[in-house]
Amino acid sequence: MKVVKRRNRQMTMERILRAMGDVMAERGTEKAGINAVAERAGVNKVLIYRYFGGWNGLLEAYVQRGFFLSMFNEKFLESVPESLPVENRSKVWSEYTIQFMREFRARKPSQELIRWEMSHGETELARRLAEFRDQSYKDLVDKLAPYSDYDPIAITSLMIAAVTHMVLISSQRDKIVDIDLRSEAGWERLETAIRRIYSSLNFALERESTRKVEVK
Secondary structure, three states, rough: OOOHHHHHHHHHHHHHHHHHHHHHHOOOOOOOOOHHHHHHHHOOOOHHHHHOHHHHHHHHHHHHHHOOOHHHHHHHHHHHHOOHHHHEEEHHHHHHHHHHHHHHHHHHHHHHHHHHHHHHHOHHHHHHHOOOOHHHHHHHHHHHHOOHHHHHHHHHHOOOOOOHHHHHHHHOOEEEEEOOOOOOHHHHHHHOOOHHHHHHHHHHHHHHHHHHHOOO
């Protein structure tokens, strides 16, 4: 009986979190709330307070249970072979960035959550959410990033920030310069650019590493 109750509770919590994503996608995080989520999930709002403690707990659970992008990062890590050779990491890293961009484009609730964080960055909740997400990026860097001596965290931060900006701004602008953000052809141009950046970066780092060895 306890197993059944636990399973029912987990299913209800999942339904609530998915409902929360739907509400954020439709209304934005600012206009979402416990009442709207409860109505969409078909539950009494008291249940949300019991399971999550309130709105802040609901937001944290949404991020920590992979409804943002942390689960995507974990699944990507699992798909990469152990002890990946350095020469293969640049290609894998560029593919991660491209898949991250595709995933973020497809997740309107995640976009709304980032917008909320940008306007509430001074709050303790926004900091906790950002820290949890940042840890998932660090885990990726530790396993995948080539040339650990060349500050891959900084490189990754720039690429993630660029992708995030492009996706968010695509809801407000049709184009950036002559890149059509309303067409798949425009996003394919950006994906090609990402591959070229990482390929060029890998080549530059290889040359720099070789030069340092020769100097020694």
